[in-house]
Amino acid sequence: MRKKIKFxxxxxxxxxxxxxxxxxxxxxxxxxLPGETGTAIVTDNKKNIHxxxxxxxxxxxxxxxxxxxxxxxxxxxxxxxxxxxxxxTLFKQKALYKHLQKINCPHHQIFVHHAHDRFHYRNRIQLHxxxxxxxxxxxxxxxNEIIPxxxxxxxxxxxxxxxxxxxxxKLSDIVDASKHPPQGHLELALNETGKMFxxxxxxxxxxxxxxAQQNHILLDLLSQAATKYVKNNPVILDLFGGNxxxxxxxxxxxxxVFDLYKKIPAPKNGQTFYSQDLYAKDAINQLAxxxxxxxxxxxxxxxxxxxxxxxLVKNFKPDMVFYVxxxxxxxxxxxxxxxxxxxxxxxxxxxxxxxxxxxxxGILVKQ
Numbered sequence: 203m204r205k206k207i208k209f210x211x212x213x214x215x216x217x218x219x220x221x222x223x224x225x226x227x228x229x230x231x232x233x234x235l236p237g238e239t240g241t242a243i244v245t246d247n248k249k250n251i252h253x254x255x256x257x258x259x260x261x262x263x264x265x266x267x268x269x270x271x272x273x274x275x276x277x278x279x280x281x282x283x284x285x286x287x288x289x290x291t292l293f294k295q296k297a298l299y300k301h302l303q304k305i306n307c308p309h310h311q312i313f314v315h316h317a318h319d320r321f322h323y324r325n326r327i328q329l330h331x332x333x334x335x336x337x338x339x340x341x342x343x344x345x346n347e348i349i350p351x352x353x354x355x356x357x358x359x360x361x362x363x364x365x366x367x368x369x370x371x372k373l374s375d376i377v378d379a380s381k382h383p384p385q386g387h388l389e390l391a392l393n394e395t396g397k398m399f400x401x402x403x404x405x406x407x408x409x410x411x412x413x414a415q416q417n418h419i420l421l422d423l424l425s426q427a428a429t430k431y432v433k434n435n436p437v438i439l440d441l442f443g444g445n446x447x448x449x450x451x452x453x454x455x456x457x458x459v460f461d462l463y464k465k466i467p468a469p470k471n472g473q474t475f476y477s478q479d480l481y482a483k484d485a486i487n488q489l490a491x492x493x494x495x496x497x498x499x500x501x502x503x504x505x506x507x508x509x510x511x512x513x514l515v516k517n518f519k520p521d522m523v524f525y526v527x528x529x530x531x532x533x534x535x536x537x538x539x540x541x542x543x544x545x546x547x548x549x550x551x552x553x554x555x556x557x558x559x560x561x562x563x564g565i566l567v568k569q
Contacts, residue, residue: 205244206257211236216297216530218281218558219253229254232344233275233284235263245344255344265289270321271355278343280356280556287320291552294560298550301534305545313549315419320555324357324412326391327365333384336373356556361390364398377401411447416553420563421451423549424524427565428452428498431546432522436497439489439518441480441508446473448500448526458493486510486517500524507532512539523566528553533562542569 211220211234220234231242231254239261242254259266269275269283282290295314302312317323330348331338337348352369354362368376368390377388382401391399394414411417428436435455440448443459450457450471463477478488480503499520501508505528508514515523523543527533537545549563 206241207244207252207254208239209234209242209254209256210239214293214296216300216558218293226250227252231256232278233281234259235265235285237261238263238266243344272353273340273349273351276342276345276349277340277351277354279340281558283355283556287316287555290555291316294552294558295550297558298530298548298560298562301530302548304534305537307545307548311545311548313547315416315423315549315551317413317552317555318415321355322357322359322362323415323555324361325414326389326412327354327357327361328387328389331373331377331386331388333373333377333379338368338373338376338388357390358392360392360396360398364390364400368400411553413553416551416561417447420526420551420553420561421448423551423563424448424500425451427524427547431565431567432498436521437493437495439493439496439499439520440473441489441499441501442503443475443500444502446471446475448502448524449473454498456493458496460489480508481510486514489514490517494518496520498522498524500526502526503532505529505532507536509536509539511536512541515540515543519568521568523564525562525564525566527562527564528559530560530562533564537564537566540566543567544569 209222209229209231211222213221213236215221219230219232222229222231227250229252234256238259240259241257243257244252244254246253265285267284267286271283274280274283291314329338330341332348339348339350342349350369352366354365388401437456438449438454440457440459443461445467446459450473457473459473459475460478460480462479466477467475476492478485496518497520499518507529543566545564546567547565551561551563553561
């Protein structure tokens with residue numbers, strides 16, 4: 203039987219978990235707010251660190267609101283729907299400030315770009331399925347099982363309509379057991395033209411940002427920064443560039459886009475694409491063979507970040523570095539490895555309302 207504890211939340215951590223400390227133990231309690239008290243059920247323990255979910259809120263924060271999604275309490279994918287969007291963005295700013303202490307970035311250098319829509323913004327969703335148990339949905343961490351989410355409030359309305367329709371069907375009619383494993387993932391995605399793909403591999407048509415409106419904001423920021431800080435017609439080295447989303451609109455004499463591709467995209471918009479494992483030991487040497495003297499390096503790595511950023515910048519010595527990151531912890535870690543560059547601007551772009559995730563865009567200049 204799981205242990206039940208009483209709690210009093212002191213603050214939220216960067217992962218939107220309420221923090222409660224007692225007799226040397228630290229409890230991280232999901233979907234709570236500072237000042238709240240109540241009881242929680244512990245789901246996991248690591249020495250003196252415990253994870254829990256609220257069983258009963260006895261004293262509620264005045265910032266608590268009723269979540270719009272009927273799945274919110276059990277779903278592990280949303281974290282802030284129990285408070286206002288204004289409070290959510292304040293919590294995200296505090297999380298970013300905490301990480302940026304590692305690079306001594308003053309607060310006035312952070313610009314926040316709020317989402318236009320808090321709900322129905324995602325152009326794709328990845329679900330778990332289990333054919334034997336006829337289950338399709340999101341894994342609930344505290345229940346440790348797949349829960350259905352036919353009324354998810356984050357997905358685009360076209361995906362929402364299709365999701366509801368799928369839940370009226372048998373799972374075996376959606377997932378072909380002869381072609382897919384008994385347990386796995388199913389993705390619903392809209393491409394840029396509005397065409398929907400179902401039960402295709404993740405990022406079937408190439409990776410794209412899940413929030414089209416916020417992506418436009420990011421592209422505008424990149425374009426403005428290039429115009430403001432970079433010399434005319436620069437040579438651009440675009441790392442983890444995917445389909446070239448971040449550089450296709452920036453005027454440049456050369457745009458070299460690197461990522462690990464199964465099929466290398468054809469040149470377009472003045473961009474040339476190259477397949478390269480950017481985590482390989484010889485990656486920097488391989489980049490130098492094609493683009494030895496970039497004026498601007500743009501990178502958008504996965505959540506694990508790019509630990510070799512300091513070495514990369516030391517070797518290429520670009521005038522500017524534009525770093526886009528979906529993980530503020532690795533963003534700060536990687537920037538701290540760069541020497542002889544100054545941070546000009548840092549932007550928080552809220553691509554993922556209702557969750558603790560967001561994008562960070564940093565602009566660095568050679569001293």
